[in-house]
Amino acid sequence: MDTGKTDQIIDKHEGQASSLIQILLEIQSEYHWLPKEALERVSEKLHVPFSRVRHIATFYKAFSLVPKGRHEIHICMGTACHVRGATRILDKVQDLTGIQPGETDLDFKFSLETVNCLGCCAMGPVLEIDGQTHGKLSPAKTADVLKSFE
């Protein structure tokens, strides 16, 4: 792994330990996960124990300690979507992809996560793939959406 990028991010925050979360967020958005080497580098450069870096990385949901698939599916399980049948959308996606929330399939095609509100309640139930929102879903429509991804 190229530690240059990680170093750059750490330097940008002037190596301050209080910026730990911000640094990890940037590493996460760079690699789409937190490789162990990067975490070790952060621990070393910020003089923060590795156990604390791990603590942060596991406490917050934005971080992933495993690599993600090419397409990240976020299914909204917010209350508005829930009362409009989000569970059935989740069932359908699990059925089609064969993965549970938090998992990535063996081909690294899809990663599945549930989120608590995407703030497009008018379009519920919604899911988001690679930042694109798909709304007013039914299980059948969900299948159509997933089909368009390679």
Place this chain on the structure above:
Amino acid sequence: MPRISSPAELEDIRRDVLSKRKLSKTCLTLCSGTACHATGSDRVAAAIEVELEKQGFKGEVYFRRTGCHGFCEKGPIVLVDPEEICYLQVTPEDVPEIVSQTIKEKKVIDRLLYTDPNTGERAARESDIPFYKNQERIVFGANRRIDPKSIEDYLAIGGYQALVKALFEITPEQVLEEVKEANLRGRGGGGFPAGEKWEVARNAPGEPKYVVVNCDEGDPGAYMDRSLMEGNPYGVLEGLMLGAYAIGAHEGYVYVRQEYPLALQNLGTAIKQAQEHGLLGRDILGSGFNFNVKVHRGAGAFVCGEETALLKSLEGEAGEPRPRPPYPAVKGLWGKPTCINNVETWANVPLIIHRGAQAFTSIGTEGSKGTKIFSLVGKINNTGLVEVPMGITIKDIIYKIGGGIPGGKKFKAVQTGGPSGGCIPAELLDLRVGFDELTKAGSMMGSGGMIVMDEDTCMVDVARYFINFLTDESCGKCLPCREGLRQMHKILTNITEGKGEEGDIELLEELSETAVEASLCALGKTAPNPFRSTVRYFRDEYEAHIKEKRCPALYCKELISYYIDPEKCQACGSCLRECPAEAIDGGKKMIHIVDQEKCTKCGTCFEVCPSRYSAVKKTSGEPVPPPIPEEERMIVKKSKEE
């Protein structure tokens, strides 16, 4: 625009901005909040740019993209000012006509207007649409007039007048007094009087002091803070500066939820512009007052909305709450006096300072002054963000503004206050909205989520849903919350799956009491609320699940069955084709039957059965009628027989 170094210069620039605005008479405004963005406002914007150029209006018509207008159900929204014409659900294909007809010919395009679903009447102006007409948009209304990337737009609507008044005309003590007199209560959940909090922070020993914006809006189904931050970050920042001036702070933080990329982006732009113009930084407007602000991205933890957890997170640690007191106003960030308020609270401050506390307190009830923004979502016709005066009835919000329940269904309850809130049943529809009123009814104001539920919503499932959410979000520090909620979730899941037992309700009540009494922070203390309020108003639903293994709302999968009414089935084959489990047996002119063994209860057949037949039925708590005998399955049309 140069750095502004005095109030007089600010007024010069404001006048300059306004005079330029008069030249371009027509203004086209496109809502580009997150919801409209998802429905395609980017493509509409591109079409507008192209069409204005093509039809020769570039430069003559002022085109502006703003934050959320609130009527998310009908986005993307296009407004044509000064006529105030409001077009809904605009597609890129509509744009050429809008330019050639409305801008050029001054003609209104009827099909893009709001049509009342009951009367069929159209409303051309935004202010004639019932959704807007019954609101009081003193805070949120600015969104539609501001391009969040343009500080000039904020100046044009009178921005920074409150700041000038505070810095040059009145003392910090007077700012504090004004906010206290306005009785501004925290819009983020607790409803604690902001003025009192500020006073404690002001008087607490220790330097430096900090002010913090809590934009970690985690309640599912609530997005008003995001929309304020996306649409008018200047207003929030001005409020923050006024707070800093009042308590003697020179440094502020904005904690933004990680899931809100657009809010982060717009806030970043606003801070940069304010810095460039000398409205943030050293010696603001030549007053000698210094103030800087930093943005901190959250990383996805609901508990960080709790103030002590948020501060931990700001310090770069895991967001675990700590016991209070000491309150953050005394010992907060890095152990220094810190004043935390949520986005909507800060956004109210400039209004109070500019117009005075009296104007603010003229709206509202005895204990709750001003307005509140709610996100009205769920089983409601007009989903969106609504700003209403405190004291309005829930009925008015749901029926006058929200347009009632879709599909002619019956209203069952409205859930307010987020996961820690509660459900308000139909018999309390006349309840007036206010901090104390909602608490008395067993719910709470919370941050302002208002999730409407109809007869198809199972209240036991709603309780299970929220307890599940909170189990997941519990930071795990203290036992009643960590383990108690887990057990509650287990019992509630059993009930929804038909495995409930006598005594479960009592056990849930006991666990609730422990969590309320013994949890460390507000998350645990309020976590049993969803159960408590649903059992208070809908105990019969719990009992039906436990005793009769029946879900009255026909929602809980394990307790319902689907079958096809042989009297109604016309063998159209829709369900047969769509059933993902191949559980339907049928053929041409042959009444279809659901194979109960194979059925996964996904509900697809129920949805695809044409409404003119409505042959697929749901049942719960009673045996499924036996399939009709083979020999009677052929559909024979009588007319042909004769």
